[in-house]
Amino acid sequence: MEGRMLFRLGFLAVVVLQVALLLAILVPEERTLATGQEVLLQTVPVDPRDLFRGDYVQLRYTISTVHRPLGPGDSVFVALEKRGDTWEVREVYYTPPEGLFIKGRVATASGDVANIEYGIESYFVPEGSGHIIETASDVEVKVAVDSSGNAAIKQVLVDGKPFKP
Amino acid sequence: MSEDDRPDEPASDEFLARLEPEVERWQRERLIGARQATAILARYGLRPPAAVRAWRIGRLTSILAILGAILVGVGIILLIASNRQEFDLPRGLKVGLIMGTVVFLYAVGYVLRYELRFRLVGQAITFLGAVFYGAAVFLVGQIYNVQPNEPRLLLYWFVGVIPLAYLARSSAILALSALVAAAGLGMQAAVWMEDGGSSQVSAIRILALYGILGPLYYALAYVHAGLPSLRDLHRPLQIIGLVTALAALYGLGFTALFDLEHERVADLLGRLALVYSLLAGATVASFAAALYFSRRSLASLPYEAAAGLALVGLAFATAYIPIDEREPYAVFYNVLLLATLLASISVGVAQDREAYVNIGLAFFAVLVVTRYFDWASGLFDRSMVFLGAGALVLAGASLLESYRRRLLRQMRSG
Numbered sequence: 001m002e003g004r005m006l007f008r009l010g011f012l013a014v015v016v017l018q019v020a021l022l023l024a025i026l027v028p029e030e031r032t033l034a035t036g037q038e039v040l041l042q043t044v045p046v047d048p049r050d051l052f053r054g055d056y057v058q059l060r061y062t063i064s065t066v067h068r069p070l071g072p073g074d075s076v077f078v079a080l081e082k083r084g085d086t087w088e089v090r091e092v093y094y095t096p097p098e099g100l101f102i103k104g105r106v107a108t109a110s111g112d113v114a115n116i117e118y119g120i121e122s123y124f125v126p127e128g129s130g131h132i133i134e135t136a137s138d139v140e141v142k143v144a145v146d147s148s149g150n151a152a153i154k155q156v157l158v159d160g161k162p163f164k165p
Numbered sequence: 166m167s168e169d170d171r172p173d174e175p176a177s178d179e180f181l182a183r184l185e186p187e188v189e190r191w192q193r194e195r196l197i198g199a200r201q202a203t204a205i206l207a208r209y210g211l212r213p214p215a216a217v218r219a220w221r222i223g224r225l226t227s228i229l230a231i232l233g234a235i236l237v238g239v240g241i242i243l244l245i246a247s248n249r250q251e252f253d254l255p256r257g258l259k260v261g262l263i264m265g266t267v268v269f270l271y272a273v274g275y276v277l278r279y280e281l282r283f284r285l286v287g288q289a290i291t292f293l294g295a296v297f298y299g300a301a302v303f304l305v306g307q308i309y310n311v312q313p314n315e316p317r318l319l320l321y322w323f324v325g326v327i328p329l330a331y332l333a334r335s336s337a338i339l340a341l342s343a344l345v346a347a348a349g350l351g352m353q354a355a356v357w358m359e360d361g362g363s364s365q366v367s368a369i370r371i372l373a374l375y376g377i378l379g380p381l382y383y384a385l386a387y388v389h390a391g392l393p394s395l396r397d398l399h400r401p402l403q404i405i406g407l408v409t410a411l412a413a414l415y416g417l418g419f420t421a422l423f424d425l426e427h428e429r430v431a432d433l434l435g436r437l438a439l440v441y442s443l444l445a446g447a448t449v450a451s452f453a454a455a456l457y458f459s460r461r462s463l464a465s466l467p468y469e470a471a472a473g474l475a476l477v478g479l480a481f482a483t484a485y486i487p488i489d490e491r492e493p494y495a496v497f498y499n500v501l502l503l504a505t506l507l508a509s510i511s512v513g514v515a516q517d518r519e520a521y522v523n524i525g526l527a528f529f530a531v532l533v534v535t536r537y538f539d540w541a542s543g544l545f546d547r548s549m550v551f552l553g554a555g556a557l558v559l560a561g562a563s564l565l566e567s568y569r570r571r572l573l574r575q576m577r578s579g
Contacts, residue, residue: 007279010332015271018298018325019264022305025321026260029309056313072359107359124307153310 032152036144037100039080039087040157043139056124057133059141063102063116068092070114074106077149078116086140092116096149103149120151125163133158176209185211230286234293241266241297259308263301270294278333292337295326299345316356319349330398340401347378347409350440357436369423369483370437372416376480377444379410380473384451387466391458404520407509410476411528414505417483417498418532420539441484445477465512472508502532514572522572526565534558 042062063078066089070076074094079101081090091097104116120143125133133139133156142155156163176184188205191197197205206212254262271294278287299322305311306318323345330339351371358367383406389399416422452470459466479501483494506525513521537557 007332011271011275014329014332015268017328018267021321021325022264022267022301025302025305025311025318026309029311119312120310122312123310
């Protein structure tokens, strides 16, 4: 009887573990969305062959490319400043700077040009609606950036209006 | 049954009356399987025993339950993954639906298997829960636009299901865990190589990783086999280990692979080397433990361990040796694959392991066809190449099948 109870508890513990792991994915994202400062980022065109991959759109931003001598795989903190409606790169640091910054990882680097990824490069869209973003002339992304530099996509704007497929 | 197969003399009623319960007892004691029980009784014109009929119905129930569970699971996954406008639910509700389905599947699986004693259906639903949990990890990631190639997601899947495999004593969930771990390691290795500044992901290093992981799974299978409480779980690890090792050798047999990597990629002494070392160390420790537990009961184990460790050493060397001449490497790995699959067939015949024979022959067929295309594509017109390939496959398939049947007949007749 005791063994049966232990087994039940073990089974319950596994289910709790799985739910906890699912929460481990969503809690940091929710925290960033809830507490982060909202910034508007301008996207830049991506090679159309790579842009739409089935269920999600590949996004690149004006802040994705920086003209600094960085190494591939480097973890960096990109300080942002507002220019007009959108936010752009002010400076790139290896330690968290003062003011608003976003955390990224250098994906590729060549000479003084580095491509940085911020974990906001994929946007999942309803089936078959990727072409709307693909063919739009102006795509901006509303992103929440928390005090540690983590970012999460809040909304995609196509030609100034919220993306509605 | 032919006339020749029938007994010469009609069996006495007394004999027939004794035979049926006796066969049932043999089956209960696992001296014979369902197929043999049916054949013995059919020889005397008797119907299969109730246990065999129940086993058949049970098997059918299990297959139907698994199919049904898969269909339901795929339906829910597609519904959420499609992200369709008409099902545009609030984020919290979507997450709740996903988590609720995970908990619901496990609850149903548990009640069916352990409370109501519908063992097979309960097992199938629990397995579906493990698969759905993996889908849930990716679906939650999708809701928050997490990068789809994040190895962390596969790690969460593995960590979530591996305890369940042992708790529920489920071979299917253990096999799933092993496959998820293999996929996650491969993906993580690719990310580390990119982080290390590689302009390309080294396929050779990924295959070398699987060249170590295969023997590790194989060694772990023997550790399981040596422990009475885990013995039932050893088979999937053994098969996945063997297939992973053979697949790694097969992949390394392509000349083009070495062509692509004339300049070696980064992360020579980085995190990837650490993973190689840890996996290799675990393989050595597992084989040592397996030899300690099972050496007396399995004469071939020291040889299998030696072969596994040799493969680990080779995989290590493959990841780090300089590549100047491409040809010798590819030839070497083709010869090594041939030797390994022949060893697999030999062990299969010697130890009555049908799966080893089938896997060895399947890899042999794939190897022959692949090398044929390599050789013929540069010599003949494309139509001739395909005509030749078709003829080769047909002839090879019939030869292999007759060889396979002969081997299996020999194994069954002892």
